[in-house]
Amino acid sequence: MSRINHQIHLASRPQGEPTAENFKLVEAAVPALTEGQVLVRNHYLSLDPYMRGRMNDGKSYAQPQPLGEVMLGGTVGEVVESLNANFKPGDKVVGMGGWQEYQLVDASQRGVLQKVDTSHIPLSAYLGAVGMPGVTAWYGLVKIINPKPGETVVVSAASGAVGGAVGQLAKVRGARAVGIAGGADKCRYVVEELGFDACIDYKAHQDVKSLSAALKAACPNGIDGYFENVGGMILDAVLLRANAFSRVAMCGMISGYNGEPIPMSAPQLILVNRMKIEGFIVSEHMEVWPEALKELGTLVATGKLKYRESVAEGIASAPEAFLGLLKGKNFGKQIVKLI
Known part of the structure; x- marks a missing residue:
């Protein structure tokens, strides 16, 4: 009996803010395997x-998502059939399976599937703390900010999958970690569970002056490193408190993802403070992934790197969960449970 695969396709391109109508739930039969496939x-x-x-x-920096095709994205799962000598049924694997229940891949292509060990690390963690978000945090912090003991590192979206890891990795290196997050609950989590030294609720501040004052109180010795996930007013406030020779890792600018302009109020501070600002895409730095994953995996397995997951149930829930993620409704890493 052939298996049925439920998929989410991109049906149309959003004009401004995306909606559920941009996505379509599709049923497709799973084809029979050919030699080398998994x-x-x-x-x-x-x-x-x-x-x-x-x-x-x-x-x-990446090709657009094609219309009428499965939404691209990372997945973890289990091999159920294999005509490839390197994989057997029961193997747990991580790959880019997309928004669908089954993926059929030519596993002879190097890197399309990676086996993972779930004896000490939960399978879902390979999509978060021990996956792309964790390596993103590691690269921006270690290779760009490179904090020294006693320095202060600030991270926006601090309760998320990337931001939460940034602060904990900074603490491991002897730095102070100050988060910026939306809401009292998220800020409490960042400090009490993740171990940051402080966390600022940006929703409690209506303008740059107010947010900058809160940063001054939380960072009395200024800011030496900033991990940017948001942009806009938060970046402006950080620039006002940045120290000379501070470093900024530009990871995301979610405040402008729907086409909104993201002006900077005082770009001259980059020059005045001789700041280093570097954007990066973690998939362009595959050479560091083994080193990063070794540290991240060890920290998660030993309980020294904590994380939280927001779990949506079933493939049909993916679009609404994604729209919620863009509005900050998730708490920690947003995943969809498919089985």
């Missing part, structure tokens, strides 16, 4: 902010 039943699907940019048809 069939994976996806257990969890990753939802990430970068997906919003790929929904547009404009120039970016």
Whole structure:
């Protein structure tokens, strides 16, 4: 009996803010395997902010998401059939399976599927703390900010999958970690569970002056490193408190993902403070992934790197969960449970 695969396709490109109508739930039969192929039943699907940019048809660092095809995205799951000597049924794997229940892949292509060990690390963590978000945090912090003991590192979206890891990795290196997050509950989590030294609720501040004053109180010695996930008013406030020779890792600018302009109020501070600002895409730095994953995996397995997951149930819930992620409704890493 042939298996039925439920998929989410991109049906249309959003004009401004995306809606559920931009997506379509599709049924498709799973084809029979040919030599070298592996069939994976996806257990969890990753939802990430970068997906919003790929929904547009404009120039970016990645090709646009094709219309009428499965939404691209990271997955973890289990091999259920294999005609490839390197994989057997029961193997747990991570890959880019997309928004669907099954993925059929030519596993002879290097890197399309990676086996993972779930004896000490939960399968879902390979989409978060021990996956792309964790390596993103590691690269921006270690390779760009490179904090020294005693320095102060600030991170926006601090309760999210990337931001939460940034602060904890900074603490491991002897730095102070100050988060910026939306809402008292998220800020409490960042400090009490993740171990940050402080966290500022940006929703409690209506303008740059107010947010900058809160940063001054939380960072009495100024800001030496900033991990940027948001942009806009938050970046302006950080620039006002930045120290000379401070470093900024530009990871995301979610405040402008729907086409909104993101002006900077005082770009001259980059010059005055001789700041280093570097944007990066973690998939362009595969050479560091083994080193990063070794540290991240060890910290998660030993309980020293904590994380939280927001779990949506079933493939049909993916669009609404994704729209919620873009509005900050998630708490920690947003995933979809498929089985």
